[in-house]
Amino acid sequence: MYLPHSFMYGIAALSLAISQNAFSADANNVLRVGTSGDYAPFTYKEKGAVTGFDIAVVEAVAKKIGYQVKWEVADFVGLFGQLDSGRIDTVANQLSITLERQQKYQFSQPYEFSGDVFVIKQDNNSIKNIQDLAGKTVGVGFGTADERKLRSLLAGKNVTIKTFDEDPVAELNEVVLGRVDAYYNGAVAVRTAIGRAKLPLKLLGKPAAYDEIGLPFARNARGQALASKVNAALGELKKDGTLQKISLQWLKADVTKKN
Template sequence: MKKSWVTSVFVSILTASLFLAGCGSTNSSTGSTGETTGGDNHATASSLEDIKKAGKIRIGTEGTYAPFTFHDSSGKLTGFDVELASEIAKRIGVEAEFIESKWDGMFAGIDAGRFDIVVNQVAIREDRLQKYDFSDPYNVSKAVLLVAEDNQEIKSFADLKEKKAGQTLTSNLTEIAKQNGAEIVQTEGFNQAMDLLIAGRIDATVNDGLSFYDFKTKKPDAKVKVVAEHPDASKNGVMIKKGSKELVDAVNKALKEMQADGTYLKISEKYFSTDVSK
């Protein structure tokens, strides 16, 4: 009788253990903690094959960086980079799905597989090339040093020493400010940097020249001026997760086709009245 009771308890414990183990197991439709992913393998993939199977390409962009990526008066996401990315998707044969993110979240987003590509004026730099793939450059821009209109102290990049510069933390523009001794005040993007500059909370910002000229067109009374232009032009490309050669080739093919048939020039002239690929 005693033996039978012990056996019964043992069987009950074993059954419960197997049940709990089954609840926490991982399969093709769950994550390691049992969180359902719906079996969507595209969530972490960035190969051309998987993108075509999904029928969409996920594009990381800010949505707050006019005239490259911003919302118009109706709330629609638009801009030079947005139109370019949409055309790339069309030529690959898939739908463009834009996922908006702050600049400093772009790199973490592509690392985590949230985006297949990032189209957001990402400068092609040696340190980034070690971790990410890039398309051929699709536009060229120069950094400008911006200060308040009544600022007489800062006239060159060298004058940034010990001055407060509003910058996003991972931008190549920030590196220019750092190299010239500026104290970096973190911002979420161009618009916030301009707001802080106008409010007198920072001394300067190193930012994209094309963005500034677009800003002045829309806000001609803004009390901000350019005091210097950096001699080195920044070449910007589509950023892609490392190892996706077929996807890189497909993006480059789309860009070349757009240049050849005049589509690129049409988009460029719409936002800048000139060809910004050179």
């Protein structure tokens, strides 16, 4: 049967509109989140899925705002590229809220306050403070906020900084093997890694610095809208005690406020 071009065009336009509306509805109810899945106990893989503290926080936030989470697992160094290209909406990977990052991204309010520490061998009695690191080699995660803070903290102290792009246990093993004299990372992460792998290491004193951990969003309409919703949800989850429960479950401590 012959159908006029105008009729066919109308059907095509209607189909396109339905398709676009369906895509829009799907996009508006799915939170695409990037994570490395290799940073226990915050984000790691188990039975084919990602799990951990950051994962649980995002899932709780998504539930509060009526969204489903679509997880995208990639190397840490590539997560910001995915955020910049619009492939993901945010990153859940223990991201510190820094002035440099805030110039480019809109961050949620912090959902964790993390203290950074130096880790040394259990039997090392020669390093007792930062000054004792002079002439030593210190390891840190490549491209992390910790790396930038460490370089600032040790500036002018004659310390060699060696960067790594591996999981915390592998990086801590560099200290055990004597390839670096100390390692710099978040206290919760290193305590967990030391305990899981039973490494002969210890923390050097109190935290040298503190981080505020949050979720970054692109500075566009979608990013700003999501950031607003996520902020409101985090506020409610803090108020009703949900965030504290998640923290105690995964980290055995309440890191949702400054201690």
